[in-house]
Amino acid sequence: MAEKKLVEAITSMNEDFAKWYTDVVTKAELIAYSNVKGCMVIKPAGYAIWENIQRELDRRFKETGVENVYMPMFIPEGLLQKEKDHVEGFAPEVAWVTHGGLAPLQERMCVRPTSETLFCDFYKDDIQSYRDLPKVYNQWCSVVRWEKETRPFLRSREFLWQEGHTAHATEEEAQARTEQMLDVYADFCREVLAIPVVKGRKTEKEKFAGAVATYTIEALMHDGKALQSGTSHNFGTGFAEAFGIQYTDKDNHLQYVHQTSWGLSTRIIGAIIMVHGDDSGLKLPPAIAPVQVAVIPIRQQAEGVLEKASSIADELRKAGIRVKLDDTDKSPGFKFSEQEMRGIPLRIEIGPKDIENGKCVICRRDTGEKIEVSLDEVNAKIPELLDSIQKDMLSRAEEHLKTHTYEAHDREEFVKLFNEKAGFVKAMWCGETACEEKIKEDMAVTSRCMPYKQEHLSDTCVYCGKKAQKMVYWGRAY
Amino acid sequence: MAEKKLVEAITSMNEDFAKWYTDVVTKAELIAYSNVKGCMVIKPAGYAIWENIQRELDRRFKETGVENVYMPMFIPEGLLQKEKDHVEGFAPEVAWVTHGGLAPLQERMCVRPTSETLFCDFYKDDIQSYRDLPKVYNQWCSVVRWEKETRPFLRSREFLWQEGHTAHATEEEAQARTEQMLDVYADFCREVLAIPVVKGRKTEKEKFAGAVATYTIEALMHDGKALQSGTSHNFGTGFAEAFGIQYTDKDNHLQYVHQTSWGLSTRIIGAIIMVHGDDSGLKLPPAIAPVQVAVIPIRQQAEGVLEKASSIADELRKAGIRVKLDDTDKSPGFKFSEQEMRGIPLRIEIGPKDIENGKCVICRRDTGEKIEVSLDEVNAKIPELLDSIQKDMLSRAEEHLKTHTYEAHDREEFVKLFNEKAGFVKAMWCGETACEEKIKEDMAVTSRCMPYKQEHLSDTCVYCGKKAQKMVYWGRAY
Numbered sequence: 001m002a003e004k005k006l007v008e009a010i011t012s013m014n015e016d017f018a019k020w021y022t023d024v025v026t027k028a029e030l031i032a033y034s035n036v037k038g039c040m041v042i043k044p045a046g047y048a049i050w051e052n053i054q055r056e057l058d059r060r061f062k063e064t065g066v067e068n069v070y071m072p073m074f075i076p077e078g079l080l081q082k083e084k085d086h087v088e089g090f091a092p093e094v095a096w097v098t099h100g101g102l103a104p105l106q107e108r109m110c111v112r113p114t115s116e117t118l119f120c121d122f123y124k125d126d127i128q129s130y131r132d133l134p135k136v137y138n139q140w141c142s143v144v145r146w147e148k149e150t151r152p153f154l155r156s157r158e159f160l161w162q163e164g165h166t167a168h169a170t171e172e173e174a175q176a177r178t179e180q181m182l183d184v185y186a187d188f189c190r191e192v193l194a195i196p197v198v199k200g201r202k203t204e205k206e207k208f209a210g211a212v213a214t215y216t217i218e219a220l221m222h223d224g225k226a227l228q229s230g231t232s233h234n235f236g237t238g239f240a241e242a243f244g245i246q247y248t249d250k251d252n253h254l255q256y257v258h259q260t261s262w263g264l265s266t267r268i269i270g271a272i273i274m275v276h277g278d279d280s281g282l283k284l285p286p287a288i289a290p291v292q293v294a295v296i297p298i299r300q301q302a303e304g305v306l307e308k309a310s311s312i313a314d315e316l317r318k319a320g321i322r323v324k325l326d327d328t329d330k331s332p333g334f335k336f337s338e339q340e341m342r343g344i345p346l347r348i349e350i351g352p353k354d355i356e357n358g359k360c361v362i363c364r365r366d367t368g369e370k371i372e373v374s375l376d377e378v379n380a381k382i383p384e385l386l387d388s389i390q391k392d393m394l395s396r397a398e399e400h401l402k403t404h405t406y407e408a409h410d411r412e413e414f415v416k417l418f419n420e421k422a423g424f425v426k427a428m429w430c431g432e433t434a435c436e437e438k439i440k441e442d443m444a445v446t447s448r449c450m451p452y453k454q455e456h457l458s459d460t461c462v463y464c465g466k467k468a469q470k471m472v473y474w475g476r477a478y
Numbered sequence: 479m480a481e482k483k484l485v486e487a488i489t490s491m492n493e494d495f496a497k498w499y500t501d502v503v504t505k506a507e508l509i510a511y512s513n514v515k516g517c518m519v520i521k522p523a524g525y526a527i528w529e530n531i532q533r534e535l536d537r538r539f540k541e542t543g544v545e546n547v548y549m550p551m552f553i554p555e556g557l558l559q560k561e562k563d564h565v566e567g568f569a570p571e572v573a574w575v576t577h578g579g580l581a582p583l584q585e586r587m588c589v590r591p592t593s594e595t596l597f598c599d600f601y602k603d604d605i606q607s608y609r610d611l612p613k614v615y616n617q618w619c620s621v622v623r624w625e626k627e628t629r630p631f632l633r634s635r636e637f638l639w640q641e642g643h644t645a646h647a648t649e650e651e652a653q654a655r656t657e658q659m660l661d662v663y664a665d666f667c668r669e670v671l672a673i674p675v676v677k678g679r680k681t682e683k684e685k686f687a688g689a690v691a692t693y694t695i696e697a698l699m700h701d702g703k704a705l706q707s708g709t710s711h712n713f714g715t716g717f718a719e720a721f722g723i724q725y726t727d728k729d730n731h732l733q734y735v736h737q738t739s740w741g742l743s744t745r746i747i748g749a750i751i752m753v754h755g756d757d758s759g760l761k762l763p764p765a766i767a768p769v770q771v772a773v774i775p776i777r778q779q780a781e782g783v784l785e786k787a788s789s790i791a792d793e794l795r796k797a798g799i800r801v802k803l804d805d806t807d808k809s810p811g812f813k814f815s816e817q818e819m820r821g822i823p824l825r826i827e828i829g830p831k832d833i834e835n836g837k838c839v840i841c842r843r844d845t846g847e848k849i850e851v852s853l854d855e856v857n858a859k860i861p862e863l864l865d866s867i868q869k870d871m872l873s874r875a876e877e878h879l880k881t882h883t884y885e886a887h888d889r890e891e892f893v894k895l896f897n898e899k900a901g902f903v904k905a906m907w908c909g910e911t912a913c914e915e916k917i918k919e920d921m922a923v924t925s926r927c928m929p930y931k932q933e934h935l936s937d938t939c940v941y942c943g944k945k946a947q948k949m950v951y952w953g954r955a956y
Contacts, residue, residue: 032600035557036587039550041600044615047546068525072517073589073620073636074573079513092579095552097589099574100624100635109514111551111575111589122510122519137522141620142551146578157578158551 010341012279017223024273025152028282028342038150038157042266045342048290049269050160054140056192056288057162057264060184061138066164069137071118074109079117083242086116089209093146095157111144116210116235116261119165120243127257129248130169136177138164153270154227154478161265167245167257171236174258178234181262182215185230193268194285194394195219195275196401197229198424198473200449205433208261212236218448218473220401221274224422226448226475229271232262270478275397276366282343283365285393286386291324293382294339298332298351308375309350312360315379321386340365345389346382366393405473407457414462414474418443424473426451430461431469439463439474448473488819490757495701502751503630506760506820516628516635520744523820526768527747528638532618534670534766535640535742538662539616544642547615549596552587557595561720564594567687571624573635589622594688594713594739597643598721605735607726608647614655616642631748632705632956639743645723645735649714652736656712659740660693663708671746672763672872673697673753674879675707676902676951678927683911686739690714696926696951698879699752702900704926704953707749710740748956753875754844760821761843763871764864769802771860772817776810776829786853787828790838793857799864818843823867824860844871883951885935892940892952896921902951904929908939909947917941917952926951 013020030046081087094110140162168174189195197217207214211233219229240256276283297309313325339347349361362371404423408414450470491498508524559565572588646652667673675695685692689711697707718734754761775787791803817825827839840849882901886892928948
């Protein structure tokens, strides 16, 4: 029976989390696999989530003075090579354009994997005086990285993102902007996506190619693995020196600008899925859900049912709620499964008996709870429930993060925790890259960040026993 | 003196229209030339116009049931070659990716010049039953065409656009959607951009590669040249047959889908500039202007001036007007020139004397008219003036289109008009491609469209003398 297929086809998350994930992204119709290897088609249900993310983030950006621009998608090879660390980081994973039309290019170009070099090339002409600073530009675009292993949203050869690139007169201002944008990301994740994150700084080994310092927000997925969800980089004057971006200060001296960049991508949709989802499918926080309420008529052929369902939907729309009336010829049970699979936060069930009794049933996607509500209270109840769901989803995610964050005080405990548990492990570290590399080699565990909120858990490095320098969040990551 | 430079640097449009155009796009800071050959940097003032275009068009699209998606940016060569006419049209002007990372690709891929082939490849799996139809998808993205001669916005190797791609059960439905989207474009140009357009069908020679019929909106620039401003194509079942996109109809028979596509690009920003601009720079219709009102304090150091200017700006913002307060340390004269150059529809001048008299001066960018307004009337007057400007700009553009559209009844008149006048020439045509090609060869004139509104101007083709089939708008075009 076609109607049962939708539900039967999902792998349980405890059985095989990776399979569960790909089942959800396809069954919830977020993406389709494409015949362009390593690239995906983002379908309407997936793209609508990205549109909401864009709207919400873009508004927050603009409140801090960000202006949007658009740079070319190609980087001539010579330009990519100007900053030594940067080219080493990216050259092995770019796509090269070698022919334009029928003729070979004089200089090959890569499709941008990130646009630092293009912004620098632009800023070197556009910035002359202290009056031209700061520049706080951002672009929404797609970028390409030639990954070998790909997974929808999490790692894809092409993905959508925003990349901010700023130039400042002083070191302090650049550092303040770097941290400000990390805060924007963290607040956005918490308030809109109901995802709590750990804010911190990346180690030297894990920082961005060409950066002085990289800051990150790290989220914990349902399976206990970490997902780097947004990063903000302070470049100091490294790029400015490589590209010659100088301004004349108030005392008429030439100075290099201080730069930052920061980005968040469609990868975050993977986080939404893996933080909130369950065995019935996706669970979308109301603030980001393209459809917040599904109105599903029961026995819709019966007199007055469709009309009533439709008027409920219209009333809610007028109140600014995003509503979908499902009046297709599928059975109510099938429609319920579909609404659950797609993660729509609330559904309203309304049939002839309900109408007779002046009531309807509202069902919460996050808890499965069913509430009988009189018809004249629906308009007041729905916004209230959406608020509750948003708050409760955050609380549950916070609880999960809390109960899956462990502390290790010595090597034995550290190894045992990663053998037996899945989650973050907080532990002291000596600060040496060699030690960090050894941990990765031995245990497939990476440093996620040195959190802002430092604690003193032990005097020595949990792995090598040298003097402890920093507390680090360690984890296995996507 | 630095302050005069801004104005002095603009070439007069009557002296050299092409130079005037490039002066405006750079001095109004819409774009910067990039070191990536043939590509441009769209700066904040330019990108903000595109954002407003996107918002306005996207809203109109969604009202007609359009859903947004995102397809990969690469097209494998084999996929591009599936539809014969299409590949012939585009293969000579695409950029080829031949290497991914350090390794050569097994099959080279082009960067999308347009995405028909990608949508078809997706639809062939996604569409099975009549229940899956229609598909009315759109994407906002950038595309690449390896042009030899480039000009900002008008012809660029990379440009931003939207491309809609739809699939329908019947021929009638596909034709209705093709025309509906052309109407959306035409209404948008008229209502938002204050640009009147001629709607019509392209000849066989000028239609899109792979289309059964292409419809177009053609606008007339200030210099009398035409600009194709948006197109909508009916593909019939051609692509469906090439790609095998079939659905099972209600009677359980396999049928090919009928497809359309339609696009509008950043090229339209070129139209805004060339329809409305003047020797002081850009003139933006209020509905699309990122800043609608510039508030410019006079003697801003004087007590109370900045405070008053700022409170006027705040009040207008509260009323939903897009306002910029220019409190930089430039002189008022310089700020006026800058506001004019950037095409901001209104400026408010406010100084100590004005405040004393409880008044301010409002200046219209479109006419230069200065109006003295009492301070308590500003909030009521500004929306009124913005409305008038929007209407008047459209009226002037309509008048220009009318006075620069000519009729030719025979070959002599046709040739004479194109030798002496600049504009559209309406004339009868035999319907033969050979004749159309001869006209292009002899006079560098192309058929712009066969307008919906047909007239009978003569019995014979204006150029070859054979029996007339259609009335055509002819012109020289960008």
